[in-house]
Amino acid sequence: MTVRRGRHFLQIPGPTNVPDRVLRAMDRATIDHRGPEFAELGLRVIAGLKPIFKTEGTVVIYPSSGTGGWEAALVNTLSPGDTVLMFEVGQFAVLWCEVARKFGLDVDFVAGDWRHGVDPQVVEAKLAADKDHTIKAVCVVHNETSNGITSPLARIRQAMDLAKHPALLMVDAVSALGSMDYRHDEWGVDVTVASSQKGLMLPAGLGFNAISHKALAAAKTAGLPRAYWDWGAMIKMNADGFFPYTPATNLLYALDEALKMFEEEGLDAAFARHDRLAEATRRAVAAWGLENACLDPGLYSSALTAVMMPGGADADALRAVILKRFDLSLGAGLGKLAGKVFRIGHLGDLNDLTLAGTLAGVEMGLGLAKIPHQGGGVDAALRFLADG
Ligand SMILES: *Cc1c(COP(=O)(O)O)cnc(C)c1O
Numbered sequence: 336m337t338v339r340r341g342r343h344f345l346q347i348p349g350p351t352n353v354p355d356r357v358l359r360a361m362d363r364a365t366i367d368h369r370g371p372e373f374a375e376l377g378l379r380v381i382a383g384l385k386p387i388f389k390t391e392g393t394v395v396i397y398p399s400s401g402t403g404g405w406e407a408a409l410v411n412t413l414s415p416g417d418t419v420l421m422f423e424v425g426q427f428a429v430l431w432c433e434v435a436r437k438f439g440l441d442v443d444f445v446a447g448d449w450r451h452g453v454d455p456q457v458v459e460a461k462l463a464a465d466k467d468h469t470i471k472a473v474c475v476v477h478n479e480t481s482n483g484i485t486s487p488l489a490r491i492r493q494a495m496d497l498a499k500h501p502a503l504l505m506v507d508a509v510s511a512l513g514s515m516d517y518r519h520d521e522w523g524v525d526v527t528v529a530s531s532q533k534g535l536m537l538p539a540g541l542g543f544n545a546i547s548h549k550a551l552a553a554a555k556t557a558g559l560p561r562a563y564w565d566w567g568a569m570i571k572m573n574a575d576g577f578f579p580y581t582p583a584t585n586l587l588y589a590l591d592e593a594l595k596m597f598e599e600e601g602l603d604a605a606f607a608r609h610d611r612l613a614e615a616t617r618r619a620v621a622a623w624g625l626e627n628a629c630l631d632p633g634l635y636s637s638a639l640t641a642v643m644m645p646g647g648a649d650a651d652a653l654r655a656v657i658l659k660r661f662d663l664s665l666g667a668g669l670g671k672l673a674g675k676v677f678r679i680g681h682l683g684d685l686n687d688l689t690l691a692g693t694l695a696g697v698e699m700g701l702g703l704a705k706i707p708h709q710g711g712g713v714d715a716a717l718r719f720l721a722d723g
Pocket of ligand 1: 349402509
């Protein structure tokens with residue numbers, strides 16, 4: 336048996352490392368979720384989430400993963416047979432599309448090459464051509480975690496406005512929230528889907544919807560069946576800090592602590608930290624002579640970098656070497672990119688030296704696995720980090 340010492344390096348793009356103080360915050364005795372102590376916690380975390388989404392509207396919390404948040408967004412606002420516009424930017428977009436189809440929604444799934452984000456001009460053209468307004472929602476993954484490609488939400492909103500189309504805008508911000516600038520109200524997003532285990536530095540188990548007035552109005556006439564995900568019952572109970580069913584109380588303690596951490600660091604400082612670590616990572620990748628999966632430099636993710644394997648080399652074999660030798664976990668290629676990319680997560684609770692250690696593990700692994708590459712990636716990243 337191999338005995339491992341020191342911390343495991345978990346550098347997958349979610350679930351992410353949970354800070355010690357968040358772990359300690361969860362280590363509490365069970366309380367009555369119908370009692371006064373819980374109500375205070377419930378009210379506090381619901382209010383505390385709003386600035387994270389940059390919304391003054393409604394935020395709901397489910398005991399769920401992010402997939403539950405996708406389902407909630409759809410079933411609360413749409414009716415069977417409704418058309419929704421979605422974009423194949425990567426694997427998470429594919430999965431959201433599958434959820435929509437399972438509910439009998441008619442998805443216009445715009446094909447993509449998994450190397451580019453959503454094109455606002457396509458959004459505008461699709462909506463302008465939809466004279467009868469059969470499209471009820473435009474669904475966009477803000478940060479596609481399978482390939483590190485973002486989509487330009489402000490410009491997508493602008494495209495929808497230019498087309499003068501009433502469709503709802505729904506955004507998957509699961510791996511963006513807390514790591515990259517996000518503006519639910521300013522960008523006119525109707526439903527934002529998020530979850531706890533990525534940028535928010537929490538364990539998996541909380542799903543979120545941020546909801547606009549327009550989405551709340553749509554919920555009044557939406558015809559898809561909904562029970563567990565019903566916003567109505569949730570919002571009614573949330574008014575007093577309670578939930579319609581048993582909440583994940585200890586995860587809410589964790590959320591309470593994570594929100595404090597964001598308040599201390601400042602959201603903008605957290606985003607700047609992610610931007611900087613992402614840039615250092617890209618410099619390493621470029622120095623190695625490897626290719627970023629994202630082909631549009633304007634749309635690089637600050638939460639993760641997906642690296643294309645050169646010449647048909649197997650990404651999973653490389654990851655296996657790195658895990659075995661250095662106790663470092665990197666993200667696997669998903670869906671169409673299985674075996675073709677490895678993903679370096681640089682989101683959540685990490686700093687310069689966490690990243691430097693990660694990049695050192697990758698560079699040594701590239702050598703051990705005999706992947707064609709150039710040296711000097713770590714040096715390039717360190718020079719950038721040392722400069723400020
Ligand atoms: C992680 C993730 C999800 C949700 O996945 P769950 O495993 O259900 O939490 C959805 N979208 C994106 C972009 C993600 O990164």
